[in-house]
Amino acid sequence: MMKQFWIFVKKEWLHILRDRRTLLILFGMPIAQILIFGFALSNEVKNSKIAVLDHANDDVSRKLIERIEASKYFEITKILYNDSDIDPAFKQGAIRLALVLPASMSEDLHHQNDLRVQLISDASDPNVGTTLVNYMSSIINDYQNELIALNKLPFTIKPEVRMIYNPQLKAAYNFVPGVMAMVLLLICSLMTSIAIVREKEMGTMEVLLVSPLKPALVVISKTIPYLVLSFINICSILLLSYFVLNVPVKGNLFLLLAEGILFIITSLSLGMFVSSIAATQTAAMFGTLVGLFMPTLMFSGFMFPVDNMPIPLQWLSNVIPSKWFFNIVKAIMIKGLGFSAIWKETLILFGMTCMLFIISIRKFDKRLSL
């Protein structure tokens, strides 16, 4: 029995290894994602293009502009001369913020002791709009404090902000666990469900099912190679994030790998479940993409903040396995916590896996007796 089982596994291996292009994508996808998230995407708002409308063009304005240019947050790409130039500059998408300095700048500052400058921010992206105004305000405030150097303001509260877990605000800290959840789910469920349904479509499934091996085992044999592939992917993601992105595994590596295997099995069961329902490859593809991939992307919490969703959607997010896995990886990898912090999530995943596995195996067994 076991020997026959391994023969089936071997056959499935050959199928996968033959299709080089698919294999390349399966391994390339997580690597590309990790690199993009690690190097290209950042939550920090920096190098924002801004315009200055300098009516004063004097010492004071030049000093302020120098300070702005020195900051990593801003890049002055446009010098404007008219108030009416502001709107067109925004409309071409050339700038995100405009700073308007009044003509009487040095007079206002040194004689009236009261200078007003104007910031116009493109709020089409409200978050970036707010952030830019805050950054610019603090640059201007610093400038002001320098001017009054010795005249320190009384009763100053000095807040100290510490960014815990991710001091540099790297996007990678959030995305590495997310990519892991997404890639595993995609490879395991999409690829297995298509592989199984393809055999159904081509009629080769019947040939396999009349073999002495139990139908359940036939189906399981098809999933084993994907388990191996996915495990390799976990390792490559972890290696890349450690060596290339400098995102280390803070907690126990073996615990993380064990949880990874649990989630792989969950995803494989999901794939089996889809294939026990779907009749054609297109249906399986459609089913996994719409039924699994979209919800995963939406509700696992790594792309979209679950807290902001309406309550019914937040409830819905609880049935998405990757949400739990995402939390587990975040806890072990980024926060460095132990099993005691994640036993609940682990138990939920385990329960989901058992349920899916039993349901789909039953379905396959029943089909044979019909």
Added chain:
Amino acid sequence: MPENYLIEVNNLTKRFGAFTAVDSISFNVRQGEIFGFLGANGAGKTTAIKMLSGLLTPSSGDAKVIGFDVKTHAEKIKKNIGYMSQRFSLYEDLTVFENMRFYGGIYGLRSIEINTKAEEILNVLNLLNERNILVKSLPLGWKQKLAFSISILHNPPLVFLDEPTGGVDPITRREFWELIMEAANRGTTLFVTTHYMDEAEYCNRVSIMVDGKIEALGTPLELRQQMGVTNMEAVFLSLARKSSRSEL
């Protein structure tokens, strides 16, 4: 008067890597004849027919189809031939008429021509009531007859048929060959591959391919006499024994 050849093949060869699928074959096909291209599965028939119809580029050798070189003027050849292959070529999710309209259209027929042609074919095939049903719901034999009729919709002087009767019962095969004969009577030249030896008897001349080479060429009568046997089956078997490729 020199004979009018529609297909002239000289040492035509196709290699896929180390494997030589078609090994230096040479033959001619006359205007108006039914030329049978026989051989076991894997003998290289489909590869040869694909080279002649411009789907595959030959590795070496020359062939002229309707006076055009297959290497340089494939698109000119395509204008003047019909083609029907063992892999099913009608759109299953289109209706009978939609298939005719589409294929007629891409061969440049006008809508009026397509309509009259379509009525004619539906009449001959007794499919008038099935005009608007999906091809996928037709029985296999009907699909094949329809596919053949569509392949000659634009009145090509030459038609390639690659295993046109695969998988259907003897009666349907017979009916199919009647369609072929009719086309031949109208002056169409037909190039037919098959591995049913009884069908060879319908052909004016046949060639038998074994392991990528043409081992015999002539009228069915000539071949039987050469081998000293009474039917084509026997001719074929005695040739095919030499094969290293097929599992006969």
Added chain:
Amino acid sequence: MRTVLFIIQKEFSQFFREKTNIRMLLVMPVIQLILLPLAANYEVRNIQICIVDHDHSGYVRELTHKIAASPYFKLNSYLDSYKDGLERMEHDEVDIVLEIPPDFEKTLIRENEAALSASVNAVNGQRASLGAQYLLAILRDFNREIRLKWVQFPKFNPVPIIQIDHSFWYNPMMNYKHFMVPGILVILLTMVGANMSALNLVREKELGTIEQINVSPIKKYHFIIGKLIPFWIMGQVVLTLGLLIARLIYGIVPLGSIFSIYLFSSAYLLCILGLGLLISTFANTQQQAMLISFFVMMVFILLSGLYTSIDSMPQWAQWVTKINPIAYFVQVMRLVIMKGSGIKDILPHLASILLMAGIIIPWAIWHYRKRS
């Protein structure tokens, strides 16, 4: 050119025969356009804050009230130990722990300066940085109030003060959905278009009908163009549907002219459908085509500036966005819909897209082989 019409006719018949296609084309984008903006809400609200108070003074009470009254914060807990606060952060219950040292009020009054510390859960960097900014703003405000209580500022400033007036243009209500919906519409249009066109040609390969096409005298560019046009039309239908939903459900009315959106989408669809067809000339099976198109689209979407601003990408990634059609359309949609940009403003974008389409479509035609 008449052949092209026959191909278009055939594509439409095939498309409408399959109920799933219609569902995919019409129902899917509608549902997603309704669901996704609910999810893709990066508005940072309801930041869970935990105050660890070692001081128990009147100031701290005032500050606590001020924070709790802000729409950005939710007072999660009020504790005595920092360790307990951190533990809550470990379980993601708390985003910020604000620790107030003992004798905070006394120090502030006596020494004119007092420190307090905020620990921010920064696994999600964006949420963290905005949360910190909002907290700092509240603290600044609070600080000013205290000062006003103690110091009587003269009418005339004793020291130079720079006041900053700021105004938020184009989205004064700071509605995040107005920002996301146009972007999401682009993504949906792209996914539907690229996937449909990528799968279409490969399907003919898998079914074998492509051979019958290849053996016909049809011109390669006729065939590709005939495949392109039906999807182009369907793409415009999806776009129209999306704009309608944006208007009816989210109340988003384009400030600029609808005409410039359609002008741009006309060029954009050529580009993206051409890309799909190009992918399908490389693939042998539908599974492969889907994986390749999924992969390409994923890279393009991530680098499109939909989620994170293009300005903050490193130089090389900004160069990549120059050849990313999605980035252009996302930008153009936001420009036209939110800022009312006109055709003249988007002309450079349009030129880039047309250039890309002008490369991709001939490439697809060239790479599609009638003969092997």
